[in-house]
Amino acid sequence: MLLTTSVGSLPKPDYLLTARRExxxxxxxxxxxxxxxxxATRYWVxxxxxxxxxxIVDGEQYRGDMAAYFGxxxxxxxxxxxxxxxxxxxxxxxxxxxxxxxxxxITVGWWQFAQSLTTRPVKGMLTGxxxxxxxxxxxxxxxxxxxxxxxxxxxxxxxxxxxxxxxxYIQVDEPAVSTRPEELELAIEALGRVTQGLKAKTITxxxxxxxxxxxxxxxELPVDQIDLELKNRNFELLALFRKHPxxxxxxxxxxxxxxHRIESxxxxxxxxERVLEVIPPERVYVDPDCGLKTRSVEEAEQKLxxxxxxxxxxxxxxxxxxxxxxxxx
Amino acid sequence: xxxxxxxxxxxxxxxxxxxxxxxxxNRWQKKALSDQELERVFQDVTQQVIAEQESLGLDIITDGQxxxxxxVTSVVSQWSNIEINGLTRxxxxxxxxxxxxxxxxxxxxxxxxxxxxxxxxxxxxxxxxxxxxPGPYTVAQLxxxxxxRNDGFFLQEIAQLLRQEAEALxxxxxxxxxxxxxxxxxxxxKSREVLSALHMVVDNVQAAKVLQIYFGPPQLPIEALLDAExxxxxxxxxxxxxxxxxxxxxxWPKDKGLGVGCMDARNTKVERPAALKQLWRRLAxxxxxxxxxxxxxxxxxxxxxDRVVTKLTxxxxxxxxxxxxxxxxx
Numbered sequence: 001m002l003l004t005t006s007v008g009s010l011p012k013p014d015y016l017l018t019a020r021r022e023x024x025x026x027x028x029x030x031x032x033x034x035x036x037x038x039x040a041t042r043y044w045v046x047x048x049x050x051x052x053x054x055x056i057v058d059g060e061q062y063r064g065d066m067a068a069y070f071g072x073x074x075x076x077x078x079x080x081x082x083x084x085x086x087x088x089x090x091x092x093x094x095x096x097x098x099x100x101x102x103x104x105x106i107t108v109g110w111w112q113f114a115q116s117l118t119t120r121p122v123k124g125m126l127t128g129x130x131x132x133x134x135x136x137x138x139x140x141x142x143x144x145x146x147x148x149x150x151x152x153x154x155x156x157x158x159x160x161x162x163x164x165x166x167x168x169y170i171q172v173d174e175p176a177v178s179t180r181p182e183e184l185e186l187a188i189e190a191l192g193r194v195t196q197g198l199k200a201k202t203i204t205x206x207x208x209x210x211x212x213x214x215x216x217x218x219x220e221l222p223v224d225q226i227d228l229e230l231k232n233r234n235f236e237l238l239a240l241f242r243k244h245p246x247x248x249x250x251x252x253x254x255x256x257x258x259x260h261r262i263e264s265x266x267x268x269x270x271x272x273e274r275v276l277e278v279i280p281p282e283r284v285y286v287d288p289d290c291g292l293k294t295r296s297v298e299e300a301e302q303k304l305x306x307x308x309x310x311x312x313x314x315x316x317x318x319x320x321x322x323x324x325x326x327x328x329x
Numbered sequence: 330x331x332x333x334x335x336x337x338x339x340x341x342x343x344x345x346x347x348x349x350x351x352x353x354x355n356r357w358q359k360k361a362l363s364d365q366e367l368e369r370v371f372q373d374v375t376q377q378v379i380a381e382q383e384s385l386g387l388d389i390i391t392d393g394q395x396x397x398x399x400x401v402t403s404v405v406s407q408w409s410n411i412e413i414n415g416l417t418r419x420x421x422x423x424x425x426x427x428x429x430x431x432x433x434x435x436x437x438x439x440x441x442x443x444x445x446x447x448x449x450x451x452x453x454x455x456x457x458x459x460x461x462x463p464g465p466y467t468v469a470q471l472x473x474x475x476x477x478r479n480d481g482f483f484l485q486e487i488a489q490l491l492r493q494e495a496e497a498l499x500x501x502x503x504x505x506x507x508x509x510x511x512x513x514x515x516x517x518x519k520s521r522e523v524l525s526a527l528h529m530v531v532d533n534v535q536a537a538k539v540l541q542i543y544f545g546p547p548q549l550p551i552e553a554l555l556d557a558e559x560x561x562x563x564x565x566x567x568x569x570x571x572x573x574x575x576x577x578x579x580x581w582p583k584d585k586g587l588g589v590g591c592m593d594a595r596n597t598k599v600e601r602p603a604a605l606k607q608l609w610r611r612l613a614x615x616x617x618x619x620x621x622x623x624x625x626x627x628x629x630x631x632x633x634x635d636r637v638v639t640k641l642t643x644x645x646x647x648x649x650x651x652x653x654x655x656x657x658x659x
Contacts, residue, residue: 080597081633082341086416086425087398088354090341093633095597135423139598180421208418208425258415 001281001318002272002311003054005251007205007227008125008173009066009291010059011300016040020064037062038113045117047301051308055169055285056122058114060293066127066173067135068094074154076100080137094136096147102154105161112165121169124162126155128174128204129194130187135176145186152193163200170195171203172223178209184217192222203227203251207290211237216244227251229289232258235271241278250279253289254310255303260295262302268310273317281318286311330609330621331388332648335541335563335590336400336461336509337628338378338393339637346377350395371396375445376452385638386645389457389505389622392449394630399426400463400509401471407439408490410476417471420511420544422595422631429472431483437490443497450502460503464510464540465491465526466518484522488529499536506531507539507563511627514545514565520553527557539563543590543627551575555582563588566608567626573611581616590626592644597636602647609651618655623648 012020016036023033044059063069071077071094078097082090107125115122129152133144141147159170172194177187195202205227206218218226226246230237231253252275254268275284286307292300341348353370356362378393397403399419405411410433416425442462450458463471465488474483495506508530513523531538539561540554546569547554554562564572566589581587591608592600605623612621623644629637 081343081635082339082348083633084340084630085423088351088358090348090351137597139596176423179418179423 001284002315003285004308004311005053005055005123005285005287006048006057006304006307007251007253007257007287007289007291008057008060008123008171009063009293010044010057010061011293011295011297012061013040013043013297016061034062041110041114042117045114045122048304049118049120051304053304053308054120056114056118056120057125058110058122060125060291062110065091066291067132068092070106070127070132070151070155071136073102073104073106074100074151075103076140076150077136094132096136096138096140098140100147100150100154102157106158108158108161108165111162111167115166122167123203124159124167124170124200126158126162126170126172126194128172128177128187129155129190130183131174131176133190134179144183148186148190149193152190155194156196159194159198159200163198168200169203170198170200171205171227173205174221175205175207177204177206177218177221178211178214181210181213184214188220188222195222201225203249205251205290211240215240219247223248225249225251225285227253227285227287229253229257230275231263231268231271231289232256235274238274238278246279249283249285250275251285251287254286255288255306257288257290257292257295257303260299262299263306265306265309265313268306269313269317272310272314276314276318281315330613330618330623330648330652332645333387333389333459333588333622333624334382334391334641335543335594335624335626335628336391336394336507337397337630338382338391338395339630339632339634340374340393340395342634344635345381345638346374350374372448375449379449379452379458381638382641383454383456385641386649387456387641389459390453391459391461392445394461394628396445400511400628401429401468402427404442404463404491404494405429405435405468405472407437407441408435409433409438410435414473420515422544424631426471429468431472431474431476433476434486435476435490437493440497442494443501446498446503447501457505458503459505459507459539460498460536461507461509462491462494462498462530464508464512465530466523467510467512469526470512470516481522484526485529488526491530492533495530495534499534503536505537505539506534507541508559509541509543511542511544513542513547513549514568516548518549520549523549524553524557527559531559537561537586539586539588539622541588543568545569546572551579555579555585560584561586561588561620561622563590563622563624565590565626567591567593573608576612577615579615581620583617583620586620586622587612587616589621589623591623592625592640594625594627594629594640595631597632599636599639599643602643602650605644605647606651606654609648610655613655618652
């Protein structure tokens with residue numbers, strides 16, 4: 001109950017950021033870069049392990065953009081020239097130019113590496129088919145649906161390989177799912193193709209959007225758990241859950257990933273306790289709102305500490321209430 | 330038939346005018362570049378963007394909105410009692426804008442838009458330079474009202490401010506003013522409120538006034554839009570191809586322009602000239618060719634620069650062929 005985890009990405013240390021830049025310019029070899037990615041992954045796995053986080057992530061030290069990463073490793077994708085995402089930030093967007101195929105497993109090697117460093121379970125981390133479709137240009141398939149389903153099929157192969165390798169938690173992120181509420185049915189269908197037949201616990205993470213337009217329909221997303229950014233919306237989503245019960249497990253963000261401010265434990269405890277008024281603790285997992293990659297290493301560590309301490313404190317409070325509360329016998 | 334663009338143009342072009350904007354903004358944010366130095370970079374890129382649009386052969390161009398982060402911030406940040414808040418998704422795009430919060434009765438206190446227009450106009454050689462403003466309904470939808478607490482007042486208040494912008498742009502020499510209302514493609518806008526706010530913005534403006542709606546079909550009847558006292562309506566035929574049948578069923582007024590957003594500015598796949606010409610032919614059966622303004626369906630900043638050039642080249646050459654082949658259409 002109240003198991004702790006994180007949503008996926010963790011910040012890259014300075015030496016890795018420098019190395020990635022050097023590798024792009026051809027100044028260091030891919031092997032040299034890989035060694036530093038392993039070093040950073042080892043650091044983050046050990047950090048989470050020591051902190052007592054229940055379900056570990058590898059921190060995605062070897063990934064750039066979460067959708068483009070998969071495009072880079074799949075057949076049928078090319079990369080565009082620079083486009084702006086917001087403010088002064090630019091990225092290269094994947095372009096679907098041919099049939100989408102998976103020439104080899106993409107994330108399984110990294111999952112095995114991370115799992116070899118800890119006895120706690122490491123989550124398999126994939127970006128969802130709807131999101132990869134929405135975040136790519138399409139020059140090959142005749143519809144958005146065809147792209148999403150083609151991506152779903154290769155992601156299913158990847159999920160099966162992760163499960164065979166031993167993953168007991170597989171998260172398939174769909175941050176784009178609220179972009180076009182009229183396409184929610186497609187997102188459900190595509191995610192269903194990915195998770196079909198898996199025995200691992202399946203999770204999806206959704207963020208940044210108007211949930212009022214997709215709730216409660218989004219409960220049909222075929223996963224065991226939906227992970228949501230509750231903190232940065234000041235737990236407003238709970239009002240929706242009161243009106244229509246949240247029927248799945250909830251991954252509950254209790255610290256904001258877009259703010260430099262480090263929340264107090266009390267603040268996170270208070271948020272979590274509000275959640276428990278609506279959803280029983282057996283169905284609640286505790287984590288930050290979203291991937292922490294935009295924070296500094298120190299900020300990310302502090303925020304993860306708050307997550308763990310808040311979960312422990314709330315668990316202790318529940319125990320006390322159980323012993324002395326009105327319902328105890 | 331005329332060729333045009335809707336608004337934004339890529340701020341960076343690796344294979345043309347470069348990526349200087351990125352570094353300049355970074356240095357300016359770190360206070361290593363002065364406001365004037367940053368403005369010089371913007372002006373330089375704007376000049377190249379204008380020259381490029383002219384050399385591609387477009388009839389009506391924009392300044393590319395190189396200084397704009399999004400459709401609303403540049404305009405509303407000239408007003409008092411506005412706070413610019415956190416990132417919010419921009420309609421159905423994987424793109425974010427900063428939500429303006431209106432905390433009190435706003436007043437126009439700067440005229441940066443007019444200055445930008447004037448600078449741009451001084452470097453245009455041949456084409457018509459169109460001024461672009463966000464429409465009152467879209468600003469009201471994208472902003473948050475903490476001052477009026479009344480949707481009707483809020484919309485009118487914004488319309489009054491936009492009216493000042495429109496009149497100032499006209500005063501600065503704008504002969505075409507495009508009012509962007511992408512928000513009309515979503516939700517359930519009420520025709521009467523939308524049009525009364527629009528009229529408030531434009532009723533003193535003699536420049537040609539165009540209402541531009543994109544990201545989907547208008548969620549109010551086209552007939553209502555045709556009743557508006559404006560000179561043209563621009564629609565998104567990429568997201569809403571069914572609009573062709575709607576238009577064909579209408580009696581299109583002789584004095585109204587139809588903006589035909591027919592190239593997908595949100596996908597890199599380049600349209601086939603034959604498909605473009607087929608669409609135009611269908612529209613030309615009910616709208617006089619000189620009233621057709623063909624363009625991408627929305628601003629071009631969602632595309633990498635190389636594809637923008639390919640798309641606009643295709644658009645202009647198809648339009649020229651169409652003019653030759655299709656004179657008898659009218």
